[in-house]
Amino acid sequence: xxDKILMKGNEAIGExxxxxxxxxxxGYPITPQNELPAYMARRLPNEDGVxxxxxxxxxxxxxxxxxxxxxxxxxxxxxxxxxxxxxxxxSYMAGSxxxxxxxxxxxxxxxxxxxxxxxxDYFQAVKGGGHGDYRTLVLAPQSVQxxxxxxxxxxxxxxxxxNPVLILGDGMIGQMMxxxxxKRDISPEDLPDKEWATVGNxxxxxxxxxxxxxxxxxxxxxxVRMQKKxxxxxxxxxxxxxxxxxxxxxxxxxxxxxxRIAMGAVEKAREEGIKVGLIRPIxxxxxxxxxxxxxxxxxxxxxxxxMNCGQMVEDVRLAVNGRCPVYFYGRSGGVVxxxxxxxxxxxxxxxxEKE
Numbered sequence: 347x348x349d350k351i352l353m354k355g356n357e358a359i360g361e362x363x364x365x366x367x368x369x370x371x372x373g374y375p376i377t378p379q380n381e382l383p384a385y386m387a388r389r390l391p392n393e394d395g396v397x398x399x400x401x402x403x404x405x406x407x408x409x410x411x412x413x414x415x416x417x418x419x420x421x422x423x424x425x426x427x428x429x430x431x432x433x434x435x436x437s438y439m440a441g442s443x444x445x446x447x448x449x450x451x452x453x454x455x456x457x458x459x460x461x462x463x464x465x466x467d468y469f470q471a472v473k474g475g476g477h478g479d480y481r482t483l484v485l486a487p488q489s490v491q492x493x494x495x496x497x498x499x500x501x502x503x504x505x506x507x508x509n510p511v512l513i514l515g516d517g518m519i520g521q522m523m524x525x526x527x528x529k530r531d532i533s534p535e536d537l538p539d540k541e542w543a544t545v546g547n548x549x550x551x552x553x554x555x556x557x558x559x560x561x562x563x564x565x566x567x568x569x570v571r572m573q574k575k576x577x578x579x580x581x582x583x584x585x586x587x588x589x590x591x592x593x594x595x596x597x598x599x600x601x602x603x604x605x606r607i608a609m610g611a612v613e614k615a616r617e618e619g620i621k622v623g624l625i626r627p628i629x630x631x632x633x634x635x636x637x638x639x640x641x642x643x644x645x646x647x648x649x650x651x652x653m654n655c656g657q658m659v660e661d662v663r664l665a666v667n668g669r670c671p672v673y674f675y676g677r678s679g680g681v682v683x684x685x686x687x688x689x690x691x692x693x694x695x696x697x698x699e700k701e
Contacts, residue, residue: 350525355490355515356381356423358526359449360389362497363421367532368447369395370420372409374402376428377461378517379451383423403428407435407448414444415555417543419501419534423449425517426467427458429475436510437476441557441568443542445504447497448482449513451520454680462680463517465602468657471514472631479569481576483511483583484630486602490524496628498530503583507575508542514630516653518603518682576632584636585628590616591641594623596696599638599662600651601627603682608651610685611692620696630658635665642669646699649692652676653683671699 353361360382363371371386383399390397400406406422413420424432429450439446450471454464471484483503487493493515500511544553559565587605590612591597600608605626615622625641627634642648647670650659659674666672675691677683 350527352523352525353490354381354521354523355493356451356520357385358490358494359423359497359513359515360385362494362528363447363501364389364393364395365528365531366419366498366501367534367537368419368421368501369393369534370413370418371395371422372398372400372406372413372420373422373424374400374406374428376425378453378463378520379423379425379449381520382449382451403431404435407432407439410446411435411439411442411444414439414446415442415544417540417545419505419537421447421449423451425451425453426455426464429467429470433470433476436482437478437480438557439510440480440482440572441478442555443508443572444510444555445508446510447500447504447513448510449497449515452514452516454678460680461517463519463603463653463682464678464680465516465604465653466655466657466678467514468630468652468654471512472633472661480572481579481631483507483509483579483632484514485511485585486514486628486630487519488602488606488626490519490522491526493519494526494528505540507579509575514602516603517680580632583629584632584634586634586637587626587628588637588641589624589626591623591625593621594641594644595621595646596623596692597641597645597648598622598624598651598692599627599648599658600624601630601658604651604653607683607685608688611689614685614689615692622692627658633661633665635661638662638665639667639669642666645670647671647673647695649673649675649695651683651688653681654678
């Protein structure tokens with residue numbers, strides 16, 4: 347087993363990218379993700395890589411587009427308003443079938459908001475965010491170690507599907523320090539060639555990468571192919587964790603940092619003989635509809651917890667499909683609920699269900 351290193355979340359994500367063969371990073375500063383580009387600015391020159399602070403988030407995502415088109419593993423990061431500015435470029439990448447990893451260390455909103463952690467970008471991440479019929483794979487870590495592991499996995503998934511992959515973290519994950527280990531160290535030379543990349547003709551027909559199609563029928567063909575790809579993601583890439591759901595009468599659904607906080611409420615309820623379980627979606631797209639629906643068959647109710655005003659709860663209700671009641675509790679604007687607060691909300695619903 348590799349030695350563990352104490353690292354801040356933002357910096358650990360950067361090191362995970364480098365150890366995944368990423369040698370290109372384009373970004374723009376915004377709190378609370380600034381340590382990530384700062385780390386890449388220090389590290390990439392020592393790895394024969396390139397760091398560029400772009401003139402804007404819009405410039406950064408278009409640089410990612412160009413580097414990806416040349417076959418490189420490439421990454422960008424930002425926080426909520428900055429990710430909004432990148433949405434056009436993300437749609438262009440999806441439409442051009444280009445891989446890339448995008449990290450959102452979410453802050454409270456809307457607007458400029460504040461720098462405290464939030465989960466208010468769920469809709470933006472999971473429902474597309476930009477224009478057109480496209481999706482991104484979305485992975486939501488609950489710890490620094492999982493942020494490392496999912497970042498490494500994100501590069502592989504991006505290449506597998508030729509599609510952008512989004513890591514949806516938050517200011518808590520980005521700023522906390524935890525011991526981590528890096529389970530691999532890949533150089534760009536270890537990666538397979540990308541036959542579709544624009545690296546020069548070399549005796550073959552030129553590769554053309556473009557998201558513009560002026561013929562409706564041709565554009566529809568692209569959309570049909572992309573939808574088949576998204577369906578494959580739904581069949582092969584669903585990731586989740588279930589905790590104490592085997593006999594659970596009451597089930598919490600939460601992702602990322604909120605799931606980590608909720609675990610304390612689950613443990614306290616279990617100590618008092620109340621059968622509570624937790625479902626933690628790790629992939630937000632594709633969403634773990636099937637497991638949520640199965641557990642809902644035995645549950646008296648589900649309680650969705652989020653650091654927003656109610657976003658993932660819509661997908662939970664679709665997955666439950668009337669099998670049991672679905673309640674919601676959230677805090678917004680960067681307010682982080684406590685374990686005790688979550689426990690009280692859970693018990694309020696339990697008491698209400700028994701009355």
